Amino acid sequence: MEIYVQSCGVYPNHDYTWLRNDNKLxxxxxxxxVDRLRQKNAPAVILSRTGEELRLLVFALKSKQRCDFQGxxxxxSLVWIAKTAEEPFLRMLAASALRxxxxxxxxxxxxxxxYDNELGFKVLWTQIQELSLTRKAGEQLPDQTKKIGKNSPVLTHKLAEELDKHKLPNQEGAIVVVTGIxxxxxxxxxxxxRSLSSLVEQETWEEFKKEKDLFIGKPLEILRLIYTYLMYCLERIC
Incomplete structure (x- = not known):
């Protein structure tokens, strides 16, 4: 499993830097x-998949112990990259981050x-790698319906519960996104x-279909849209 940490040091020359768990920059x-799916420099939790690889990204966790030179x-921020077999562990980490x-x-x-080095910080990788959770992930099949809602405490808690109990759907790309604007x-x-955003006003889950999937198996709807568009163009020309 690859783990990445982004942090910074105390002084002005210690900018935010990503470090991998082999201590390479x-x-x-x-x-x-995932950049377009999250608000930069704001808290976010993302689960994504590419082939047999799962990724958990947790952004902007506030440190309680460390401050920069201006106080x-x-x-x-952290990223875990693992094989599909590690899904239960990543789901539990994501649920913990959401809660x-x-x-x-x-x-x-x-x-x-x-730490007194060029980065101004050091990562104790053993502690992160040995991070354990007392509860065990459920193995129920997921509800395949796609849902979106407001990034609120209520829906965040419901999403964490769903990750506790249910497997992730076997889809490529972003699977879970909790972000700001x-x-x-x-x-x-x-x-x-499953996505939660502070720009969404819906206080409960809203089901939806991915836009490009709306017309699969519906050739008449596609032809009707094409006809409507062509008629619109002709009216503009005339």
Missing amino acids: IKPPVLHS REIFN KEDEFLEVIDRSIID VDSLTLKQAGVW
Whole structure:
């Protein structure tokens, strides 16, 4: 399993940097594929899949112990990249992050410490790698229906419960996205299985179909749309 941590040091020359669990300065390769699905520099939790590889991304965890030279809180972000067999563990981590569980947050917080090196911080990888959770992930089959809602405490808790009990659907790309200001159309077009955004006003789950799938098996609807568009164009020309 690959693990990446982003943090910074105390002084101005200690900018935010990604570090892999072999202590190499490498950005997680998955970042570019999820950037448009999250609000930058804001808390977010994302689960995604490519082939047999699962990724959990947790952004902007506030450090309780570390501040920069101006007294501003330092934020830590983490990425786990693992094989499908590790899905139960990643689901439990995601649920813990969504609930902001003390055990999860404290392990992460004490694993990233100030250090006198070029980065200004050091990661105690053993503590993160040995992170364990007392509960066991459920193995119920997932509800395949795609749903979106407001990033609220109520829906966040419901999503965490669903991750506790149910497997992830076997789909490619982003599966779970919990973020700040991202519009619902972007999340729907990406076909995210479960998404929560602060820009969505719906206080309960809203079911939807991925837009490009709406006309599968419906040739008459496609022809009707083409005809309507052509008539519109002719009217504009005339």
